[in-house]
Amino acid sequence: MSNTSTKSTSGRAFGVTLCAIISIALALILYDYIRDWGYSHSSYESSYGVESYSRPKTAAELRAELLERERENPTEYLDTSGKYWRNLINELVVEGDVLNTATMAKFKDPEITVNWYSKTGTQIGSKTYTKYEFLRPNHSVHFKYKMYAPSEVVSVAIGVTDAKASQ
Template sequence: MNPPPSFSLLDAAPHARRLVIICLPLLVHLSGCTQADSYSSVANVELPERPKTAAELRAELLAQEQSTPSDYLEASGTYRRNLINELVLEGDISNRATLAQFKDPVVTVEWYSKTNTLLANKSYSVYELLPAQGTVHFKLKTQAPAEVASVGMSISDATAVE
């Protein structure tokens, strides 16, 4: 029996030699890569964040509005003295919130002198429900200092309606 013929690159056809010469460095390079290397490049890719649904956006806006009622509530009005020397404050409380409803807003009244010095302040609850984008009228009778030249009104707090 004859021994099997030995194979040598020198005996191979010229195009086969070129193929081996081109593929050999590529195989050496690829064998140096590990599976962890290939996964790490995938793990570093950030997936785009999915857009929020309309319901999620509305829930976020509602939570934001409910957390800071004084940012969305505004008081405006007039004042006058009545026959028994009470200072009568009349005005409107407006809710500029898109979704949030509030109840029992607290109107803080500040009394100022002719020199614009703060004489006193007091808070009054107005027991009304303020719908989103709504307005409520109020009327308060107060015992103000005699030296009052002007009055300021603001909303200091309210309770969010769930």
Template sequence: MKQVLLILAILLLNFSCTSSADSGSYQSPEQTYQETKLSLEDQERQSPLNFLKSDGTYRENLVGKFVLEGNVTNSASAITYKDVTLQISFYSSTQTLLGTEEQTIYEYFPPGQSVSFKFKTFGFQDTKSIGWQVIKATPAN
């Protein structure tokens, strides 16, 4: 019984020493907030595609051009992006990829805001559907 109590006392002492060593590295909430904010800005700066999304519609006009209209939304909280490039994919009736085209929107995309776009393109012969996604962007600040 004494051996069990001795082992428990040693373990308790060991855990209390470990936790007191960690408490010596206390940081004020303001420092932690600043570090977190910088970390978030770094993440947003390094991975713009994670924070830029695009949606919209398309139609074929009277002269056979496809008209794409939509928005690019920046969900980042700190970084403004610019010069967003969309990759437009053209598909057949069997969903076979016929080809792609890139279009760049030379605008600023502030945090938490959407920017609208409108493109006209001939696409590819036998195109039945179109999709697009953001493939490139540059941090502006």
């Protein structure tokens, strides 16, 4: 009988040891998973500007962030539209509007660049003009420029290349 009790004791010890090893392995896997989730969660926070605490931003903080974002990239918020033609003395006339699509930021002195293109699509030349005006949010400024351009000019592109943020 003593042989039987030894076998069950060693079998029980083996089972307990096996359960302990499996439990430790599962705990390590769970720990690793939670740690990886924490790292990925914190990288999500840092890459998207989400703060680690849960206090929502106030309206004033959101407005300040938006204003700063708009002021940093004025050309993203300034759109141009216009038309061009040749007048009786063969000047190229370019007329249009610069629209400020920003919600909060004001800009001033937009630089309007006119590019001239040939019939093959090659850029022949360009000219930049500064319009000394203020651009309030969701408002536009009108421009009209006359220039002597080569006779090979077939098309024109108009765009804002720079502007200054205004207080």
